[in-house]
Amino acid sequence: MLSLNKFSHQDVIYMKKRTQMIPAFRAAFPYTVPILAGFLFLGIAYGIFMNSLGFSAIYPILMSLTIFAGSMEFIAANLLLVAFNPINALFLTLMVNARHLFYGISMLDKYRGTGKKKLYLIFGLCDESFSINCTVDVPKDVDKGWFMFFVTMLNHCYWVIGAAIGGIFGSFVKFNTEGLDFVM
Numbered sequence: 001m002l003s004l005n006k007f008s009h010q011d012v013i014y015m016k017k018r019t020q021m022i023p024a025f026r027a028a029f030p031y032t033v034p035i036l037a038g039f040l041f042l043g044i045a046y047g048i049f050m051n052s053l054g055f056s057a058i059y060p061i062l063m064s065l066t067i068f069a070g071s072m073e074f075i076a077a078n079l080l081l082v083a084f085n086p087i088n089a090l091f092l093t094l095m096v097n098a099r100h101l102f103y104g105i106s107m108l109d110k111y112r113g114t115g116k117k118k119l120y121l122i123f124g125l126c127d128e129s130f131s132i133n134c135t136v137d138v139p140k141d142v143d144k145g146w147f148m149f150f151v152t153m154l155n156h157c158y159w160v161i162g163a164a165i166g167g168i169f170g171s172f173v174k175f176n177t178e179g180l181d182f183v184m
Contacts, residue, residue: 043162
């Protein structure tokens with residue numbers, strides 16, 4: 001029989017977090033599988049689009065890691081090609097992503113008690129994460145904060161992976177991408 005006295009306080013905290021994280025990941029993953037399909041496709045299109053504008057694969061990868069607002073990332077690609085107008089960029093971003101203000105306000109109670117995870121939950125709030133985290137009844141034996149964290153993290157990873165595939169693929173394969181920006 002293991003005695004907890006052999007473990008430091010930090011070890012006990014780590015073991016407790018780990019026992020909360022694994023069930024939360026397993027519970028969150030099935031809800032994100034449909035998002036995986038959509039984000040991979042759109043992310044690949046975004047990576048190819050960025051490459052067609054003359055950007056190397058690192059740009060869609062870094063932008064998808066730091067921006068994580070699909071619509072705005074497509075617009076930001078074009079903003080990088082014109083003279084920088086910070087006021088225009090600010091208002092354009094607010095107009096395109098204004099719905100996230102309302103999403104965020106409605107999630108304040110849900111995010112309560114999530115600790116440091118709240119910062120990432122706020123950063124990663126997208127339509128798909130909002131829909132899942134707002135509607136799913138988290139199983140009683142699963143930590144709600146970790147569940148929402150993994151929904152958000154998985155969705156973010158799907159987008160980054162898609163953008164990386166598209167950016168890399170676009171740099172190796174050349175084809176006519178005329179009209180891709182209109183479709184997106």
